[in-house]
Amino acid sequence: MSRASLVRLAVVAGFLLFLELLTRTGAIDRLVLIPPSEMAVHLWSMFRSGALDAAMAESFSNIAIAFLLSVTLGFAAGLIIHALPRLRRLVDPLLASYYAVPFFVFYPLLIAIFGLNRWPLIAIGFAFGAAAMVIATLNGLDRVPRVLRKVARVHRLGRGEEIFLVILPAASPHLFTGLKLALAYSFIGVLAGEFILSGGGLGYSIAYAYDAFDNQTMYALMLFVLTLAVVLNAALHLWEQRLLRRRRRA
């Protein structure tokens, strides 16, 4: 492990210890924050009793569907937009201001359209993630060296072969960025939607625990979501580093 990672670990551990100390001594009221160790213990007991199973299944399946939809449709849309310069000029202003729109204002509208079920959640996760994938795909395709396309033509590759053997690998770093953002945004979109208004899932469970003054459950769930985000990020980061190393070797 590098020195930076060690220091980082120490900083995070020190912060947790500091919170533990403040809450144990009563410097921070228990009504505001409970000790991190208690959050972890309660989270563990919730895992063991299976109290989280339904919420986890619901949230994760929604995130997975939103993520898969935003990656596949976003990538396909990116390919099409890249192939048609006229369309691209039209879409450009839309993409430029897309993430300036506070997307969650659409959530009540989506509930009005789809009804109060899982589809508004998936739709908001998808809408949030897909544009990132479209933008990343366009960026990646813009940077495929022209010489590679010529090589594909020289080898008389078909359209599908050209995409899978030449263009995809050449654009992969940007596509990976798109994948990463699409995952983060689907995650945020679904959980935030659940939190604001829904009948199930992890986000809903947190809001419900807050309304019920059940701080133990609320903080255990927050710790869970926080850990999830950190683990997800670390995993993607490692994977990306490996991809980059392999490219450099090639």
Place this chain on the structure above:
Amino acid sequence: MSTAIVGERQWLRRALDAAMMLVLLVIAWQALYAAVGEVAITSPLGTVVKLAALLHSQAFWRNVSASANALAVSVVIASAAGVAAGLALGFHRFSGVVAEPILTALYTLPKVTLYPLVLLIFGLGISAKIAFGVMHGVIPVILFTMSAVRNIDPVHLKTARVLKLTALQTAATILAPAVVPEIFTGLRVGFALTLLGVIIGEMFASQRGLGFLIINSMNTHDVPTMMAVIMALIVFAVIVSSTLLAIDRRLHRRG
């Protein structure tokens, strides 16, 4: 002379494209309206009419000013704190390396789930909204500022030393021009996210503001008001962000 004409033409072309996209969006909206009907959404024209009516009501402006106050304070805090932290982390390279993964992890966190914590600390009211807006906006400002400082060409700094510039002169003539465009991009992204944070904050456990108005009109099945407020917010967000984007592009071109 020719560059001015080309610039003008490009500007015109961009405006035309944006207008055409707008027309397409309105057509799509009208089609959706035809498909799902009055229960779920209102037509584009109906929404504009409703919005015009809202603009004459005092209650609407009270909510606007509640949101605007929270947004203004959040943006100022997020920008100032973000730039300060970003500069510090950029110049002290090791701290930057330590902090960056933590910051990116926080950036991808669905911060809404932490909102109850904010509410418990700050209580219900405007300070919770402000804190929540800052939480959303500050991280991109830090990240962009940090990378701006890191990417300063070392040759520029050496030149400053060779020319024996004072610290103030170096900051004004070398550092500022080098980092301002990147930092501005950070502020632009930060603004959009702060707006998002404030509105989400208002959508949950709030009695005031445009976010509250949206949720409240949904709960009372007042679809026209909901649509009109959503439209007002989007128009505001798009206008501000396109202005910031235009400035951003100009700054980057000059650099």
